[in-house]
Amino acid sequence: MDIRNMAPNRGGMQQAASWFFRSSPTAEMRIRLFCFPCAGYGAAMYRAWQSQAPAWLEIVPVQPPGRANRLAEPPLDSFPELVRSILPELSTLTDRPYAFFGHSMGAVFASELASEIVRQEMHAPMHLFLSARQPPNLPSPVGPLSHLDDMTFVEEVNKRYGGIPREIIEAPEVLELLLPTLKADIRTLERIERATPRRLPVAISALGGKDDRLVPEHLLAGWGSWTEQDFRLQMFDGGHFYLEDQRSALILHIQDVLEAKMPAAATPSSP
Template sequence: MTTVLEAAPAASWLPFAEQPGCAGVRLYCLPHAGGSASAYRSWFGRLGPVSVRPVQPPGRETRLRDTPYDRMDRLVPDLADAVLADTSPEGETRPYAVYGHSLGALVGFELVREIRRRGGPVPVHLFVSGCAAPGSPDDGDPPVAGMTQDEVVALLRRIGGTPEWMLTDPTVLRMILPPFRADFGVRDSYEYRPQAPLSVPITALAATDDPRAGIDDVAGWRDQTTRRFTAHTLTGGHFAVLEQAAVTHRYIDRALRGTWGPQLPGLAPVHPQEASVVHH
């Protein structure tokens, strides 16, 4: 039986109020599988005039009672409605960018393509991290839908990012596993369909020890844009971009700087040992 999801109000997708004094580019931040909007809450106030807008998928935190999506083609149209409503609340479009980590990178990519299909205003930049480029070979893991609870927990341990106490508490597992399984349903059922590359600059972030996406796999995002492509590599695992948020913020600043002027105050220059590759 197919579950029909009723589109949620735009406000439910964006649970946090806009930060005071952040009247610049809006940065819509899409979480990893099983993740929530709070993954980006610590970014508030760290990007100068950029308004960090964490996206809340259903089935967690403020949307705990909402049914999570399990397919990309059901998720993306509703998310596009919310983003377009937020960027143009009074008919005048405000510049925005999209950041997605892991599954959020694929969702962000398909979100931009959906907005392009509708003839809507595309973002000034797309940031992707911890995710192989669309169309890359499968990572070989079996579908999560067929995994036992113990196998899912083992996968979460391998990926990292989930505290051990959460993985050993039966009550917590009953709360976090359903959205995780649903999100992996989005990923496992996703079929990349080639289209014309985006006319949107892309910055891709990889990590040296990421078990989910190798550096070469992440670099493949260069084929998805006709504009500037930049790749950066951090030292660490799958969640390096969140664990080293200050480094990630510098890369965001570097990419978006032209939209507001000089480098944001308080952000140190990128360290020369941090690897970067730029393609035009």
């Protein structure tokens, strides 16, 4: 977990709306892939995806409040709040086939948002790619964190996930700025544990790292009970953050899944 990705970032991606960062859409882009970050990350997590994706796939990174360009906004600490906040803006971008990818916390966010979209009988995503997180009806294999004092919290987060640089740990003013959002993210996950499972009319791919000690394969397999359609389980070399080293292989896998569905998707109008 690298909380440097929560710091303000004023370059790189063009902001289309407060929740989304988009590159300039083209007529070739036939499917949108909304990418939800894990706890402690923001849209910058998926910046490199935009240049690696095929021309027909629009990568749309999601930027929750409380980080980067939204650092001044209070973070939200429940999935119902997150879903209610993002849904109005998302609904303006579902005019063409779309899918969700979510890593760790982002996987739960994507599944909860998809559940609400289905409940409201809106245009549902064509596929869910849920990475490195068990479904929320299954208990977490590790204990809660959000109640800990700041330094104990930082130490425990670093022990479980890694990635908090020493220079940030030794900079109290930076920690004071960033920790409220990171704690809110962790609290959000803790509040949804043991939630009621859903049955979604959307195909699901569960993805993970073969060496992920936090979310092993048998926990990822729990997503199979959440879909009424096809379920796939795909493991990659690496640990909890396998997608950093396996980015090309992961994007290719997503591309293959979505490309196979493209003939059945309606041809979108030009952006």
